[in-house]
Amino acid sequence: MLAIRLLVEPERPDTLVLPVRPGPADDAPARPAPTDVALPDGVAEEAVALVPATRSTGRPGEVHAQLRPGREPGRLLLLGVGEGDEAAWRTAGAALARAARDETRVTLVMPTGVAPAAVRGLVEGLLLASYRFRLTDAGAAPALAGVDVVVADPDAHAGAVETARTTARMTRLARDLTNTPSSVKNPEWFAGQVAANVAAVDVPDLHLRVRGPEELAEEGFGGILAVGGGSACAPRLVELDWRPAGARTHVVLVGKGITFDTGGISIKPVPAMKLMRKDMAGAAAVVAATLGAAALRLPVRITTLAPLAENMLSGSAFRPGDVVRHYGGTTSETTNSDAEGRLVLADAFAYAVAELKPDLLVDLATLTGANAVALGKRTGALYSENDGLAADVLAAVAAAGEAAWRMPLPADYVEHLGSDLADLHSSPDRGAGSVMAALFLREFTGDLRDRWLHVDMSAPSWAEGDDAELTKGATGWGVRSLLRWLGTLG
Template sequence: MLAIRLLAEPERLDTLALPVRPARGEESRPEPVSVTTALPAGVVEEVAALVPATRLTGAPGETYAHLRPGRTPGRLLLVGTGDGDEAAWRRAGAALARAARDETYITFALPDDASPAAVRGLVEGLLLASYRFRLTDAGPTPSLTDVDLVVADPATHADAVEAARTTGRMTALARDLTNMPSSVKNPQWFAEQVRAAAADLPDLTLRVREPADLAAEGFGGILAVGAGSVNGPRLVELDWHPAGATTHVVLVGKGITFDTGGISIKPVPAMKLMRKDMAGAAAVVGATLGAAALRLPVRVTTLAPLAENMVSGSAFRPGDVVRHYGGVTSETTNSDAEGRLVLADALAYAVRELKPDLLVDLATLTGANAVALGKRHGALYSENDGLAADVLAAVDAAGEAAWRMPLPADYVEYLGSDLADLHSSPDRGAGSVTAALYLREFTGDLRDRWLHIDMSAPSWADGDDAELTGGATGWGVRSLLRWLATLR
């Protein structure tokens, strides 16, 4: 992870980054931004000549490198900052991390009027875009390790930088967990990673339910999905409970550490990336650890139901009836609709035993999410207009994306079953919608304070894109931390 410092005066000027903003009217042109520190002689004039000569527009994420052999600084990096809002600065930070990947350190002189939000965006972009996941030492790796940000008053931006550092660190953790191949990652391994991460933070409590505990307490959905694997299921319960907290949020994340589809086996192309089917669990764990690291004044409990959905003689079958925590039964005719079964147990447990004020779940639940909304948007469901608006605002502020979807009453009849209380996987279309409606059946008297996000598509990036790097995105950590920070 990059080491980022706030300084009032630069200490190193070998490589200097400077912001460029777009034209602000028909008669103006893109121009370098006045920065907070004095620059070496001739740099201001040189940059002013470079901007029009290189046809820079100042668009966020635009970069230009200029070499100055034998002079100080020896290299200039011009970075477009767009209209200067947080999103533009996040994109600028991401572009800078890539443009400077062959440097060891850089100094970025910020504008005189840089806001804490701008600095937070910049730092998040730097950290998120510099992420790499590797299990081998072969091949090139970025050499950039240190970034100095020169600002007029470092103390003004300290909280913003700390929030960005925590967000970057917890997003990286979620990405690491999701990227890890399933030859290493199984329910027990995931639980051990949570235990290790929680040990570094005070005032967190952790309980990991083993298969025998799940059987004794009646978590039939988790047990059914994990029955086909030699690696038994787990339920991770992680709690951040600060003194004086008056609001309690439960976060639930789907944690299928590999999904073959079970007896309803997936075709090979659909199975190749199924190590990512626990990205929801990774996100809610990262958000809870982040809340503890930032000492947010809200109680947060995370439930991560973990299982491998494998094919074997002991795997659950299409047509089986599953009895969930609390006694509700589900008929399932598709063992590849397994995520909702483990989530149902966790939601029912949260409602009956934890009794939170708000209940939110994240899951890589359906391929229909991508069909409806593409690769960048999660599908958000809630009956509570205020809760939906608050979470969508946090998603937008964090630089992620979601779209609110309907919960139509007409589709509830699709959940009817002749064998059980519910049919978990009706084959009637609207797959993401009917999955959400099914989960709602387990929210009890928290139905009007529950929110579900199907984030299968945005949990994975096919290549580098702004602050995203190819592979797991850690989607949801940023949004949840922004939202939790608004609660009291």
């Protein structure tokens, strides 16, 4: 990651970045933001002249460059920061990371009276937009190694920088896990990555248990075993527990962890299968958020469950029409082996309700393509019967710079979950795919039904190209939102 330093004055920068804000009225020109920092001779006056000459608007993320041969600094960047709120600074930080990718280090002078939240947004934008994933050394890596941020009182912003750094590091971890090809990534590998990162965080009160196929069979996790039964790579169940002393609230997070999804016997067409390495993005998000909560010492107990399986096609794969017996004994008929995510989540839910008895149950899952049909590529579908919980999570999602929209759980759709063979039908062909999947999951929430929240985040888990703080590929969606929300529960 980029090295971020807080300084009280510039250290003879080669490239100096000055924020630009819109004018105070619609017809007023943009202007450089005022600063308490002494700038190199002539720079302030030059910036005032350059803003109108470059037609700068101060819009967040707008960048104009000016070369200054033979002078210090040798390059001046005018960076639009809008009204200077956290979201605007996040966009500005992302734009700066790309505009300065060929520099070694740049110095950004912050405006007078800048809030810690703005610094947090800036650092998150810088660190997330500079993310790069490759398995080879091919292609030139960005040269930018660090950004010096000049503020009047570095101590006042140190906490914001550390929070942003941890949030970005964990979001990048979720992106790494999701981007990794399934030729490398299987349930055993994923569980090993969790163990390695638990060791790297190295804090007390963080505990990991990984169940293998024998334990899953002994304890009755029939959904996980059914979905993973067609693969040579056996399933796993990761249980990660953050237990800080004095925590008053216990949250269970569950994330869908299908390390590759062929659709099984109900095989997917090739276009739908080619990105199915991302079908464990929910598991990556909840694991990374839990590690982040531990690193930040958030005072809330979190138990994270990541049911991991590879949904493959073979003679041992589960079939359409099979009846699956889930943890705790509830059975479900499945006529579509490509509706596998809800089967592994149902096991995790039933276990959480029966054995963990948390205060709140929240799951993230790349569950349905219907999510994208309804809400497009940037927005998750959020379901909950608890108005307060839904409002709190939506507020955290918005503050984090992500997006979700609350969807209904219609009572008259529940009858479609009936089955002649089992307690439930897991994949009734009734349309409203995302809604029906959520309703099926709700059947496993027990007495937590009014304290459960589900996000179908298949669409926003992947970006087709660079966009603000997002980079092409896995987005790490949900890590930032979960950390914001968990931070309110202490």
